[in-house]
Amino acid sequence: MxxxxxxxxxxxxxxxxxxxxxxxxxxxxxxxxxxxxxxxxxxxxxxxxxxxxxxxxxxxxxxxxxSKNQIGYLPQQTPSQKDFPASVYEVVLSGCLGRKNIFGVYSRRDRRQALDNMAILGVSDLKNKCYRTLSGGQQQRVLLARALCATKTLxxxxxxxxxxxxxxxxxxxxxxxxxxxxxxxxxxxxxxxxxxxxxxxxxxxxxxxxxxxxGDKQSYLSTEWARVFLGDGEKND
Amino acid sequence: MIDTLIFVFSQPFMQRALVGGIVICLCAALLGVSLVLKRYSMIGDGLSHVGFGAVVVASALNFAPVAVAIPVVVAAAFLLLRLGENSTVKADAAVALVSTGSLAIGVVASSLSSGMNQDFNSYMFGTILGLSESDVWLSIFISVPVLVMFLLFYNKIFAVTFDEAFCEATGVKAKLYNGLVAVLTALIIVLGMRLMGALLISSLVIFPSLTAMRVCATFKGVVICSGIVSVVCFLFGIVASVLFDLPTGASIVIANIIVFVIFFCVGKLVKR
CATH class of the missing domain: 3.40.50.300 (P-loop containing nucleotide triphosphate hydrolases)
Known part of the structure; x- marks a missing residue:
């Protein structure tokens, strides 16, 4: 399916x-x-x-x-996030909340998972850093680690x-x-x-x-759509 | 000087002021963190004016002021939050409309009913030194549940403050927690009006968290620091007002301004 x-x-x-x-x-x-x-x-x-x-x-x-709480989502950043006082760990951990009850108390498993995902995305050494002091690329990795806490699938x-x-x-x-x-x-x-x-x-x-x-990539590349769109893209560049 | 302080602080009116003031300052500071970070600072200000209007109209009509103000301010909080979401009227303009509108209604209502100048002043600038015993109990009955709710839902409130879209997408009911913060804020603002007055209550909400954000790097740090700053400034303000015979509400705000400037400088130095 x-x-x-x-x-x-x-x-x-x-x-x-x-x-x-x-x-x-x-x-x-x-x-x-x-x-x-x-x-x-x-x-x-x-x-x-x-x-x-x-x-x-x-x-x-x-x-x-x-199900809905197994989707990891990376939204576009909002202006207020750019200078948000929160540690990287706090942000990543909050990805686990979707599957929690209304109070949202973190378990040891959640903390483990947050640390694992930070390792996957190479932000472990930023754990206690403040989110707003990170570079744009680091911020996106942190948000991606958070998204991974919410999903194993998508x-x-x-x-x-x-x-x-x-x-x-x-x-x-x-x-x-x-x-x-x-x-x-x-x-x-x-x-x-x-x-x-x-x-x-x-x-x-x-x-x-x-x-x-x-369609899949190969068939897309052979279409008129791709030729026109990619041609336009090169002109714009 | 010490003797004066000991004498003043042993008076029942002062003890009532301390108890009522500390619990409300604490709640206002915690909720303020979420409001300021969501860019909703002005909503606190708008709500205090709505509260003012509601209280004056209620007392002109001989209703119990607080009992009328709480539902009106809660409704206004939801209205302002909703206006922020869909932007037919821009959120900041909406806040200005509602806030000046209610102020005007309050002023007209008070001029129509005679003998209200005393009340008018007290709602505008607060009467923290004139709290009755029932005022103190009311503050505790409302503040303690607000504190408990905030702590119980702390993780969710953090997540929703940081990123509503992500929360909704992953199954955290962001709207529910937004609504919760709105209701709690409305309650604290109506209560805080008795203390600081409509004009000054929003500074209780905004200053401590802004101050804490100058130096703290984690959300938890900001929340804790903001609570401490709020209570300390309240104590300094009230002591200063006793010693130098200054208006209490305004002294508390000035204490907040001073601490903010100090933290601002410390923050700049630490970053360097």
Missing amino acids: SLIKAENVCLGYDGENVVENLFFTVEKGDYLCVIGENGSGKSTLIKALTGLKKINSGTITFGDGL LLLDEPVTGLDPVATSEMYELLYHLNRDHKITVIMVSHDVNASLKYASHILHMKKDEVYF
Whole structure:
């Protein structure tokens, strides 16, 4: 059974559809990149998958026993987070809260898991550092470690490299690839960065105003869509 | 000087002021951490004006002021939080509208009813030295549950303050905890109005946490430090007001300003 199956999904604001008749499936271990122009509904789709936003019509089915509190989410950073006084450990640990009762008391297992995930993302030595003193790349790794505390199956990422310098950007992509390949975590990522998306992704969901392409990377690269979009991308660069 | 202090602090009115003041300062400081970090500082200010309006209208109509003010301020808290979410009216403008609007209603109501100047002043600037025994009990009855709730839900409040979107996505009911903080804040603001007055209560909410954030690097550190700063400033303020015969509420705020400046400088030095 597929991890996620979207059938005939329509998305948008105030009942008006931005995206119509969206079909795609995500299997365990896939690396799906969602690309497309601004305003094509990419972030809206991620919000719909996390349940932050209701879909206008259609169905999204979660398979393989995936439930809402097993999704790891890396949202776009808000301005107030940039100077938030919290230690890295506090932030990472808070990823465990989704599966806790209303009081949210951490168990020893949660603490263990937080430390393990910090090790995976190479932020262990930042444990007691203040979140606001970290560089953009370090902050994203910390948020990724937090997301891993919430999931063992699926990561949803909304523009994870926004504002990062080129080195931090490529490190971030390598990390995601590593999580996908070695830790068997399914990745769904919205990205502006088409070239990087094509390098690592196994599947592509290309969204336009009124059409959508979904397929694996090889078949995508041979389409007219890819030629036009990538051609445009090079011109812009 | 010591003798004067010992004499003053042995008076029942002073002991009532200390008990009532400390519990409310503590609660205001803890809730303030979450509000300031969420960029909701002005909501505290807006709510105190709503509370002022509600209290004056209530006493003009011969209702019990606090009993009317609490539900009105809770409702206003939810309204302001909701306005912050969907931005037909920008949140800061909404706060300004509600706050000046209620102030105006309060002023008109007080001028229509005769003999209210004393009350008017006390709601504006507080009467911490004039707390009755029932005021103190009310403060304890409301503050202690607020403290307990804050500590019980501490981890969740931290997570929701840091990142609402992540919480919602991973199954933490962010809206529920936002609502909780709103209700607790409203309660403390109505209570704090008796102490500091509508004009000064928001400084009790905002100053201690901002001060603590200058030097503390963890959320837990900020919460603890903010509570301590709040109580210490309250004590300094009240002592200064006794010794130099100054208005109490304003002295407490000035103590907060001084400590803020000190922490600000220490923070700058430590970073360097």
